[in-house]
Amino acid sequence: MSLGARVRGLFELCRPANAVVAGVLTLIGAYVAGRPFAFAALIAAVATVFATAAGNAINDYFDRDIDAINDPDRPIPRGAITPHGALVFSAVLFAGSIVLALSLPVFAIAIAVVNLVALVAYTKLFKGLPGAGNAVVAYLGGSTFLFGAAAVGRPFAAAVLFALAAFSTFAREVIKDVEDVAGDREEGLNTLPIAVGERRACWLAAAVLAVAIVASPVPYLRDLFGVAYLVVVVPADLVMAYAAYAAFDEPARAQGLLKYGMVLAAAAFVVGRAFA
Template identity: 90%
Template sequence: MTLGARLRGLLELCRPANAVVSGVLTLIGAYVAGRPFALAALVAAVATVFATAAGNAINDYFDRDIDAINDPERPIPRGAVTPRGALAFSGVLFAGATVLALTLPAFAIVVAVVNLLALVAYTKVFKGLPGAGNAVVAYLGGSTFLFGAAAVGRPLAAVVLFALAALSTLAREVIKDVEDVAGDREEGLNTLPIAVGERAACWLAAAVLAVAVLASPVPYLRDLFGVAYLAVVVPADVVMAYAGYAAFDDPARAQSLLKYGMFLAAAAFVVGRAFA
């Protein structure tokens, strides 16, 4: 294995697009709080990128046997990175995220510590428990916005965005588990679709999405944002509602649609703040 192949493998472990998007979401949290260009917001965004990359790497370390079935082209199953190398690389990234987070306000540090512990414990402790792993990932997804707002000293400004993002992420994670039932059952994991049935899990995801959609007008109803927010969040609601419907027949397509719906919903908050 060449050095270049190993470096590519380490980069793949990070899922760089996913990590960068998490950093952008942190900046959106700071933007919703009214201070997107503060130095603390940038530090928080970089810390989020490092932490997300570390979480992805350690997830691949613990999931290496499952990935050998579900996704054999991942870096560890195909031999581009050794399990020990993935674990060490994750530790370096976690250390970088920790150093950066310690420069932020107290509440942001609390969020960072909880997130780092959740990232480390997710695959080993929570992933195989019905619904628990989904809830952890949902919290982590929403907390990027909360972390950004907390970094600039205004965590309450992003509470609604945090809640809506967490609900949407929870639904998407449940649908992803429906998609991965074969590999998870092979490894003996007791995910939600395995525990309660795939159709019941899809109904739960649809119900969670319904709550998110119904709650989405709250910033407008509380006079936090104006009509511009509604103009963007309504299409996002339509996409997410359709994803909930599509999950019963095509979970892969549904979770992909949810990803776009969630990004559109985040954009609604950016537009809402811009025109507030």
């Protein structure tokens, strides 16, 4: 295997687009906290990119046997990277993330430590437990905003955004599991829809989304943001509500709609801060 092929394999292990998006969400957290241009915000964003890339790499390490059957073009199954190489690469990225995080405030360091443990433990401990894996992914998704705010010394400024992102992500993960029931059952996985039934899982996702939608006006009601926030968050709520309805018959469409709803919700916080 050539050096170029190995480098490409390492790059693919990181899932760079996914890692960069996580870094951007961290910056949004700092922005919502009112300090987007602080050097600490940039440090936190880079640490998030490293940690996300490391989590993706170690997930591929643990999933190498399944990927050999379901996704043989992944770097490890196709031989671009050895399992040991992926593990070492992940450890290097985790180390880089830790070094960067240590320069941040204590609360941000605590979030980083919890997230790193969750990323490492996800595949082995939580992924196969009904609902637990969804909850871990939801926490990690929402925590990027919290981490950005904590990095600039104002963690609670992004608390509502963290909660809304976590609820929405949990619902989307559950709906995605509903979409994947046939394949997951064949692989012997015990996801939430398999454990409790697809319709019950959809109802749970709808209930969680309802909590997020009901809570979304809180920044406006607490005079943190003005009408501009509502102008953007209301369409986001409508998209999420429709996604909850569509999940019962069209889970693939529903989880796609939730992506757009979550992007709109994040944009609402950016707009809200801009016009605060």
